[in-house]
Amino acid sequence: MRSLIKSLNSSFISYLVSFFSGVLMGITTAPISAWFLAWFALAPLWVLIADKSRKEKGKKSFSLLPFSFYLLPFFWAIGYHGTALSWITGLHPLTWMGVPWLGSIGIALFAWVFVTLWGAILVIIWAFLMNLLVASAPGLIRVIIGTALWCGLEGLWSCGPLWWTSISYTQSPYNLAILHISQLSGPSTITAAIVAVNGLLAEGFLNRQEAKDAKETKKITLAPLVSWRFNYFSIAAVLLIFLHLIGFNLYNSPLTQPANTALKIGLIQGNVPTRIKLFQEGIQSALLGYTNGYLDLADRGVDAVLTPEGALPFWQDNILQSSVVDAIKQKGVPAWIGGFYWQNNRITNSLFGFNEKGEIISRYGKVKMVPLGEYIPFQEILGGIIGRLSPQRGSQSPGNPNQLIDTPFGRAIVGICYESAFSDIFRHQAAAGGQFILTASNNDPYNAAMQFQHHAQDTMRAIETDRWAVRATNTGLSAFVNPHGKTLWISGHKTYEVHAETIYKRNTQTLYVLWGDWLTPSLLGIGGFCLIYIFLNLLKIDN
Numbered sequence: 001m002r003s004l005i006k007s008l009n010s011s012f013i014s015y016l017v018s019f020f021s022g023v024l025m026g027i028t029t030a031p032i033s034a035w036f037l038a039w040f041a042l043a044p045l046w047v048l049i050a051d052k053s054r055k056e057k058g059k060k061s062f063s064l065l066p067f068s069f070y071l072l073p074f075f076w077a078i079g080y081h082g083t084a085l086s087w088i089t090g091l092h093p094l095t096w097m098g099v100p101w102l103g104s105i106g107i108a109l110f111a112w113v114f115v116t117l118w119g120a121i122l123v124i125i126w127a128f129l130m131n132l133l134v135a136s137a138p139g140l141i142r143v144i145i146g147t148a149l150w151c152g153l154e155g156l157w158s159c160g161p162l163w164w165t166s167i168s169y170t171q172s173p174y175n176l177a178i179l180h181i182s183q184l185s186g187p188s189t190i191t192a193a194i195v196a197v198n199g200l201l202a203e204g205f206l207n208r209q210e211a212k213d214a215k216e217t218k219k220i221t222l223a224p225l226v227s228w229r230f231n232y233f234s235i236a237a238v239l240l241i242f243l244h245l246i247g248f249n250l251y252n253s254p255l256t257q258p259a260n261t262a263l264k265i266g267l268i269q270g271n272v273p274t275r276i277k278l279f280q281e282g283i284q285s286a287l288l289g290y291t292n293g294y295l296d297l298a299d300r301g302v303d304a305v306l307t308p309e310g311a312l313p314f315w316q317d318n319i320l321q322s323s324v325v326d327a328i329k330q331k332g333v334p335a336w337i338g339g340f341y342w343q344n345n346r347i348t349n350s351l352f353g354f355n356e357k358g359e360i361i362s363r364y365g366k367v368k369m370v371p372l373g374e375y376i377p378f379q380e381i382l383g384g385i386i387g388r389l390s391p392q393r394g395s396q397s398p399g400n401p402n403q404l405i406d407t408p409f410g411r412a413i414v415g416i417c418y419e420s421a422f423s424d425i426f427r428h429q430a431a432a433g434g435q436f437i438l439t440a441s442n443n444d445p446y447n448a449a450m451q452f453q454h455h456a457q458d459t460m461r462a463i464e465t466d467r468w469a470v471r472a473t474n475t476g477l478s479a480f481v482n483p484h485g486k487t488l489w490i491s492g493h494k495t496y497e498v499h500a501e502t503i504y505k506r507n508t509q510t511l512y513v514l515w516g517d518w519l520t521p522s523l524l525g526i527g528g529f530c531l532i533y534i535f536l537n538l539l540k541i542d543n
Contacts, residue, residue: 011068014072015071015075017044017048018045018048018071018072018073018075018076018079019075020079021041021042021043021044021045021076021079022041022045022075022076022077022080022081022083023079023080023083024037024041025038025041025042025076025079025080025083025084025167025170026079026080026081026082026083027083028041028170029084029169029170029453029456030448030449030450030452030456031448031449031452033174033452035170035171038167038170038171038194039194039197039198040197040198040201041080041198042076042167042194042195042198043198043201043202043205044202045072045073045076045123045127046146046198046199046201046202047202047205047206049069049073049127049130049131050130050142050202050203050206051206052065052069052072053130053131053135054135054136065131069127069131070124070127070128072127073120073123073124073126074120074123074124076123077116077119077120077122077123077124078116078120080123080165080167081115081116081118081119081120082112082116084164084165084453085112085115085116085119085164085165086112086449087446087447087449087450087453088108088115088446088450089108089109089112090108090446090447090450091104091107091108091111091445092104092107092108094107094108096275096276111372114372115162115164118162119157119165122153122154122157125153126146126149126150126153129149130142130145130146130149133145133149133531134146134531134534137530137534139203139206139207139232140203141530142199142203143196143199143200144523144526144530145527145530145531146195146199147192147195147196147199147523148523148526149527150167150191150192150195151188151195151519151520151523151524152520152524154166154167154168154187154188154191155188155517155520158421158422158423158424161368161369161371162371163421163422164457166187166191166421167190167191167194167195168182168187168188168189168190168191168194168460169187169453170194171190171194172456172457172459172485173455173456173459173460173481173485173487176247176251176463176484176485176486177244177247177248178190178193178243178244178247179247179459179460179463179485180246180247180248180250180251180463180484180485181193181243181246181247181250182460182463182464182512183250183463183464183466183510183511183512184510184511184512185511185512185515185516185517185518185519186423186424186464186512186516186517186519187423187464188517188519189512189519192519192523193243196239197236197239197240200233200235200236200239201232201233201236203232204232204233204236207232251484251485255482255484255504257504258504261435261504261505261506262502262503262504263303263304263409263436263502263503263504264301264302264303264500264501264502265302265303265304265305265306265470265480265501265502266293266297266298266300266302266304266305266306266499266500267305267306267307267470267471267472267478267480267497267498267499267500268289268293268294268297268305268306268307268308268311268472268497269308269472269473269474269476269478269491269495269496269497269498270285270286270289270290270293270307270308270311270474270496271289271475271476271494271495271496271497272285272289272474273444273445273475274442274445274474277310277313278313282313283313283314286311286312286313287312287322287324289496290307290311290312290337291322291323291324291327293305294324294327294328294331294335295327296498297333297498297500298327299331302333302500303333303334303409304334304335304336304407304408304409305334305335305336306335306336306440306470306472307335307336307337307338307440307472308338308440308441308442308472308473308474308478309338309349309351309366309417309440309441309473309474310338310339310340310349311337311338311339311440311474312337312338313340314339314340315339315340315341315342315347316339316340316341316350316352316360316363317342319337319352320358320360324337325358328354328356328357328358329358332356332357333356334353334354334355334356334407334408335353335354336351336352336353336440337351337354338350338351338352338416338440339352341363341365346396346397347396347397348365348366348396348397348398348399349374349396349416350363350364350365350366350399350416351363351364351414351416351438351440353405353407355408356408361406361407361408362405362406364399364403364405364414364416365399365400365403366398366399366417366418366419367398367399367400367401367419367425368398368421368422368425369396369418370417370418374396375396401425401428402428404429404432404434405429405434409435409505410435410436410505411429411433411434411435412435412436412437412438413426413429413430413434413435413437413438413465414429414437414438414439414440415437415438415439415458415461416439416440416441417439417440417441417442417443417454419439420439420441420458420461421457423461424516424517426461426464426465427464427465427512427513427516430465430467430509430513431509431514433507434465434467435505435506435507436467436468436469436470436504436505436506437458437461437462437467437468437469437470438469438470439461439469439471439472440471440472440473441454441471441472441473441474442473442474442475443473443474443475443476443477444475445475447493448476448477448493451473451475451476451493452477454471454473454477455471455477455479455487455490458471458479458481459481459485462481462482462483462485463483463485464510464512464513465483465510466483466508466509466510466513467483468480468481468482468483468503468504468505468506469503470503473491475493475494476491476492476493477490477491477492477493478490478491478499479491480501480503482503483506488501489501
């Protein structure tokens with residue numbers, strides 16, 4: 001009985017440690033933004049799964065480990081993703097859509113739980129693969145393969161419809177030095193750095209016991225390279241400092257700003273709540289706010305005006321007849337207006353580009369739509385069960401993933417709202433000649449924490465591509481960001497704002513823009529060679 005109680009207490013403490021270390025990783029994001037915690041918040045989970053894997057492997061030649069093992073990564077992921085994504089509960093109340101109060105709470109909780117569990121699957125698979133592949137491997141090889149696996153899984157998840165909480169974004173927008181290493185291979189560079197440092201710290205804790213066990217059992221090592229008694233803590237510190245020095249050097253590179261590349265861009269934050277946007281009150285408020293804002297900015301001498309996602313919540317034909325377009329014809333200042341494109345009984349969330357004559361000369365259609373919010377996956381099966389969370393009628397369809405947007409000032413890089421989390425969308429457009437970034441977002445009904453996380457995502461996209469970025473949102477936080485990630489101006493939360501700043505067109509191409517995410521396949525390749533090396537040496541030992 002005592003041994004059972006001791007075992008239960010031990011398991012409970014392990015789960016508690018795992019959960020709270022996940023929470024520590026979660027509070028690296030807004031609203032707390034304690035980014036420095038990310039450099040050790042994964043280490044406790046690493047220690048727990050490595051120790052449990054090693055013990056179980058000692059009992060059996062092959063083991064998938066009991067269910068209790070997978071609760072360790074599960075609780076860590078619940079702590080991280082659940083904390084970072086808690087703003088999703090801001091969906092409630094949805095009573096303005098005719099959803100009952102309790103139903104509204106249920107929808108908000110379902111969305112929060114679903115996305116949290118989706119993130120948890122990634123961590124569970126990582127732990128499973130760590131146990132399967134490197135449970136008995138030397139610490140340095142565990143760090144290499146563990147880092148490669150995490151980057152590979154994040155890359156896989158980012159190809160899907162649900163993606164936001166890469167651990168790379170825990171550093172944005174405050175740790176600008178480390179954010180600059182993303183210019184080498186995108187967000188995976190930051191992810192790899194965080195996982196590797198955490199892994200080295202964890203192996204530092206594990207190494208003493210492993211060395212002691214090897215000495216007592218006179219265990220045969222795999223090779224001199226991995227049998228050295230590394231001081232993992234020192235390696236972690238050197239790696240952390242070295243990567244920050246690389247980033248700091250990139251951060252301090254001067255920004256060339258020729259006068260002939262300058263653009264004075266104005267933005268309007270309309271602050272029209274979604275609950276009234278589609279009704280007469282909201283439509284009138286939008287027309288008045290965006291028309292007056294446009295006229296104000298035109299009188300300030302801006303070169304162009306940017307409005308948020310869905311600024312005018314109707315079809316392109318109605319937008320052409322609006323007072324905002326009349327103002328464009330009067331003042332002759334180009335503008336980008338958020339609205340909806342209607343074709344073949346389907347709508348596409350779009351950003352329309354207008355020239356000085358009030359004519360549509362470009363249209364960017366949103367590629368990454370929000371599952372359940374803007375469309376229902378497997379709608380034939382789930383449509384009648386879940387219903388729609390989107391206030392728009394009809395089925396939304398995505399834009400062309402290869403679309404390029406030309407403006408009177410050159411090619412732009414465009415993203416709409418949720419797309420800010422998908423770095424490859426921006427990289428593709430930058431590689432194709434995009435000279436500055438425009439993002440248009442709604443961000444209502446979410447709180448300021450979500451809006452600051454969104455700002456953090458756009459800051460990363462500006463640094464990765466080495467471009468100036470303008471982000472216009474409906475309810476906050478609109479901003480201007482330079483290629484070094486410095487926020488030149490940021491709006492308030494749930495306020496009407498009109499602002500103008502000068503940005504500069506750029507044609508530079510970072511390694512990430514040129515080569516994409518080359519680091520992840522490289523790490524996976526190195527990890528593969530390590531596994532082959534381990535296998536061959538085990539064969540020698542057996543013989």
